[in-house]
Amino acid sequence: xxxxxxxxxxxxxxxxxxxxxxxxxxxxxxxxxxxxxxxxxxxxxxxxxxxxxxxxxxxxxxxxxxxx
Numbered sequence: 566x567x568x569x570x571x572x573x574x575x576x577x578x579x580x581x582x583x584x585x586x587x588x589x590x591x592x593x594x595x596x597x598x599x600x601x602x603x604x605x606x607x608x609x610x611x612x613x614x615x616x617x618x619x620x621x622x623x624x625x626x627x628x629x630x631x632x633x
Contacts, residue, residue, distance in 0.1 A: 571579075587594070 584591070
């Protein structure tokens with residue numbers, strides 16, 4: 566489909582150029598990316614916990630109304 570598909574050598578050259586251009590900022594970029602991923606996972610976990618609490622609360626409310 567493509568006339569040019571990059572091989573391992575081309576990817577290596579691109580990697581070297583990226584390191585030369587952004588090498589000094591790369592640790593900060595990776596650190597910030599790690600923090601972002603951590604915050605995202607924490608947000609997902611909090612949402613799941615809140616949803617589970619709501620489900621449990623609804624289940625206990627419906628169980629109480631069945632006893633009447």
